[in-house]
Structures are given as C-alpha cells and as structure tokens.
Amino acid sequence: MADENFVDALAQLSFLVQNALAEIAGRHDLSLIQTRLLGVLRDHQPTMQDLGRHLGLDKSSISGLVDRAERRGLVTRTPSASDRRVVLVSITEDGLRLARQGAAEFAERIESFAAGLSEDDRRALTVLAQRLIPRTAPSA
Amino acid sequence: MADENFVDALAQLSFLVQNALAEIAGRHDLSLIQTRLLGVLRDHQPTMQDLGRHLGLDKSSISGLVDRAERRGLVTRTPSASDRRVVLVSITEDGLRLARQGAAEFAERIESFAAGLSEDDRRALTVLAQRLIPRTAPSA
DNA sequence: CGAGAAGGTACGTGGTACAAACTAATTAGT
DNA sequence: ACTAATTAGTTTGTACCACGTACCTTCTCG
Numbered sequence: 001m002a003d004e005n006f007v008d009a010l011a012q013l014s015f016l017v018q019n020a021l022a023e024i025a026g027r028h029d030l031s032l033i034q035t036r037l038l039g040v041l042r043d044h045q046p047t048m049q050d051l052g053r054h055l056g057l058d059k060s061s062i063s064g065l066v067d068r069a070e071r072r073g074l075v076t077r078t079p080s081a082s083d084r085r086v087v088l089v090s091i092t093e094d095g096l097r098l099a100r101q102g103a104a105e106f107a108e109r110i111e112s113f114a115a116g117l118s119e120d121d122r123r124a125l126t127v128l129a130q131r132l133i134p135r136t137a138p139s140a
Numbered sequence: 141m142a143d144e145n146f147v148d149a150l151a152q153l154s155f156l157v158q159n160a161l162a163e164i165a166g167r168h169d170l171s172l173i174q175t176r177l178l179g180v181l182r183d184h185q186p187t188m189q190d191l192g193r194h195l196g197l198d199k200s201s202i203s204g205l206v207d208r209a210e211r212r213g214l215v216t217r218t219p220s221a222s223d224r225r226v227v228l229v230s231i232t233e234d235g236l237r238l239a240r241q242g243a244a245e246f247a248e249r250i251e252s253f254a255a256g257l258s259e260d261d262r263r264a265l266t267v268l269a270q271r272l273i274p275r276t277a278p279s280a
Numbered sequence: 281c282g283a284g285a286a287g288g289t290a291c292g293t294g295g296t297a298c299a300a301a302c303t304a305a306t307t308a309g310t
Numbered sequence: 311a312c313t314a315a316t317t318a319g320t321t322t323g324t325a326c327c328a329c330g331t332a333c334c335t336t337c338t339c340g
Binding site: 187188189199200202203204207223224225226227 | 317318319320321
Binding site for chain 2: 013017056106117126131
C-alpha cells in the first residue's frame with residue numbers, strides 16, 4: 001500500500017499526543033488512566049459500572065482505580081439513594097483542581113507542537129481528525 | 141482558547157489509534173509495549189540501552205520486557221563481539237511473523253477508519269500530522 | 281417468598297515501570 | 311600499567327494497572 005505514510009503518520013501522531021499526556025500526568029503523580037478518570041468525573045457522577053463502560057475497563061479494575069484515587073483524596077464514593085447496591089463516584093475539589101490544571105498544561109503542550117501550523121491548517125486538521133473519530137471515541 | 145476543538149480532536153484521535161493498536165495487540169496476546177518492541181526490532185538489532193532510548197524506558201524495565209518476550213520465543217539475546225558488557229536483541233522468525241501480521245491488521249484498521257476520506261484528504265492529513273511530529277517521535 | 285440477576289469488593293496472577301543495589305567489563309587519569 | 315570512574319545489564323523491592331474468579335449484598339420478578 002502506498003498508504004503506508006498515512007498509517008505511519010497517524011501512529012506517530014498518536015504516540016506524540018499520548019506521550020505528552022502521560023508526561024504531564026506524571027508531573028502531577030498521576031497515571032494516564034487516573035487522568036482519564038478525573039476527566040470523566042469532571043462532567044459526570046457515574047456509578048462504578050458506568051465508569052467501567054466509559055473507560056473500557058472491568059468493574060474489578062475500576063474498584064482498584066477508585067480506591068487509589070480515593071486514598072489520595074481526588075475522588076469520593078457516595079452510596080446511591082435509589083439503589084443501595086450502587087456507588088456513585090464524584091470528583092473532589094482537589095481532584096477538580098488537578099484535572100483543570102492538567103488539561104491546561106496539555107492544551108499548552110499541544111499548542112506548542114502546532115506552533116508551525118497556521119490557523120487554517122489547524123482548522124483543517126481538526127476537521128479531518130473529527131471525520132476519523134466515530135461517535136463513541138473515549139475522551140481524556 | 142477557541143482552539144479547544146483542535147486539542148480535543150487530537151486527543152480523541154490519539155485514543156482512537158492507540159485503542160485500535162492495543163486491541164489488535166491483545167488479539168495476539170501482546171501488550172502495546174511488546175508490540176512496539178517487535179516494531180523496533182523489525183528494523184534494528186539494538187543493545188538493551190538503545191531499546192531503552194527508543195522506547196523511553198528505564199534499562200531495568202527493558203530487562204523485564206525482553207525477558208518476557210524471550211520466554212515466548214519472540215526475541216533473542218546475543219552477546220556483542222566488540223564489547224562483552226553489551227547484549228544485542230534480535231527478533232526471531234516467530235516474532236517477525238507476529239509483527240508483520242499485527243502491522244497489517246493495524247493498517248487495515250486505520251484504513252477502515254479513514255474509509256470516508258478521499259485520497260486528497262488522506263494526503264492532507266498525512267502532511268499535517270507529519271508537520272506536528274518532531275524528528276524523534278517514537279514509532280510503533 | 282425464593283431464585284436469579286446486578287452492582288461492588290476481595291483476592292490472586294501477571295505485565296509494566298521505576299529506583300537502588302549489585303556485578304562485570306571498559307575507559308580515563310595519572 | 312594500575313587504579314578510579316564509568317558504563318551495560320541484571321536483580322530486587324515497590325507500586326500501579328488489568329483481568330478473572332469467587333463472594334456478598336441488594337433488587338427484581340415470578
């Protein structure tokens with residue numbers, strides 16, 4: 001396939017972005033998955049199971065993930081009023097602050113990569129990227 | 141920043157690609173990092189330290205990684221002739237086969253995402269992506 | 281009410297990553 | 311040339327991440 005370059009470019013770009021993400025997360029002593037956890041919790045107060053779906057993880061993995069985040073005071077568990085089996089996970093003030101700062105640093109980093117791109121280039125890249133992304137792609 | 145969309149699109153795209161990679165690797169009972177290991181070894185016969193640089197890992201992490209891959213017969217260690225401290229890592233036939241097949245499946249998957257893109261779109265995306273990638277970005 | 285389904289947790293296993301301590305081989309300094 | 315410092319790799323200990331399994335509690339449905 002002459003499309004080797006295309007596939008390669010996307011792969012390298014994905015590593016570039018993920019490495020930036022991991023590096024920034026690490027600066028705050030967070031792993032990539034913990035960062036994603038906080039990212040999800042910024043806009044939702046899901047059940048453990050919801051989290052599993054969002055992050056593509058088994059429920060037992062979520063237990064541990066939330067355990068560790070809770071131990072660090074980034075997240076809290078609340079029993080659901082309507083179903084006593086269910087646990088709702090929320091972000092704390094500390095967690096929220098971390099999430100916001102991480103997001104800002106990430107945006108800044110991406111911008112720095114894109115320093116050589118014009119406004120039009122960025123728009124074009126944004127549109128092309130969005131056309132590749134199916135409806136249910138996981139977010140940060 | 142009105143560039144929120146830009147950053148978001150790149151982040152989502154990176155997750156899309158990485159998830160595809162991880163899923164395909166998992167199909168062959170490989171982790172993402174093992175896949176990258178095989179990818180590097182396809183074109184090089186590096187020392188442990190070289191590998192650490194390529195993959196951005198500590199030498200102790202490389203030891204374990206190569207250990208596990210060697211146990212599965214995907215990789216071999218060879219002592220260097222010129223420096224008896226050094227170990228050269230090579231891919232085996234089995235490893236090579238796995239790497240090639242994985243790469244093919246990955247390319248196919250990416251193509252399927254890009255099904256809606258014209259030839260021109262792909263070229264444009266490739267060029268834009270390459271302009272974001274510094275010369276020393278890690279490869280698959 | 282009783283059987284089974286659903287939500288979470290606990291535990292065991294294995295991969296991943298790092299730092300620190302260690303061995304062996306090479307290179308530098310005098 | 312001989313010691314001192316450096317370099318390559320491994321080992322060990324710790325922590326995180328992910329999964330499957332077993333288990334407990336709570337719901338739901340017949």
